Amino acid sequence: MIVIALIVLVAAASAQESPILLASKDFLNDVIAQDKHLTMHYVIHNIGSEAATDVKLDDSHGFPAGEFDVISGSLQASFDQIPAGTNVSHAVVLLPKISGAHNFIPAMVNYKNSNGEDLVTFSSFLDNNPILSIAEYNRKHSPHLVDWLIFVGLCTPVLLIPFLTWHSSHSKYEALAAKAKKS
Numbered sequence: 001m002i003v004i005a006l007i008v009l010v011a012a013a014s015a016q017e018s019p020i021l022l023a024s025k026d027f028l029n030d031v032i033a034q035d036k037h038l039t040m041h042y043v044i045h046n047i048g049s050e051a052a053t054d055v056k057l058d059d060s061h062g063f064p065a066g067e068f069d070v071i072s073g074s075l076q077a078s079f080d081q082i083p084a085g086t087n088v089s090h091a092v093v094l095l096p097k098i099s100g101a102h103n104f105i106p107a108m109v110n111y112k113n114s115n116g117e118d119l120v121t122f123s124s125f126l127d128n129n130p131i132l133s134i135a136e137y138n139r140k141h142s143p144h145l146v147d148w149l150i151f152v153g154l155c156t157p158v159l160l161i162p163f164l165t166w167h168s169s170h171s172k173y174e175a176l177a178a179k180a181k182k183s
Contacts, residue, residue, distance in 0.1 A: 019046050019119075021045065021047075021082070022047055022121070023045075023109045024042070024123055025104070025107050025123035025124050027040055027104075028041050031132065032129060032130070033099075033132040033136075033137035034096050036137065039091060039092070039093050041089065043088070044090075046084055046085065049084050051084055054078075055109065056078045056110045057078070058076050058109075058110070067102070068097060069095040070092060070094060070095075075092055077090040102128065103128050108120065108123075109123065
């Protein structure tokens, strides 16, 4: 038992002397839709006690060229060094060409420690998220001006006819009341 505790303690101490990278991947959009810009944001945190070097972020497998166009930025990024206790961020703007469920797989982050050993970590997992079709997006997010014009057009007679009837009879009674006062 003491031997196992000693091994765990040594492993924990040696792990803390190397860079430990945590990567997050998130989209900044509220809605993901076909032919609408999708902004992906990556943040890499170094929570270890030494700098990570030769850091390479790669998310090209998560966004195939047949399904997404890169509008701005790149799906691959590299950083010479990420010092201990700091973070870096990267963003890319994509244009989805397809609609339906899409599996946003984690991005891969390769880096080296001070001994030159290659280490790998993965970003957070976004799971399956729907990409709305153009028609569905427009149906949910358009101002529906035609619908409102039809609504106003149908409500106008219902409100205007009783008002005109009241106004006509009110005018007649006011005219009679005015004549009665003069007489």
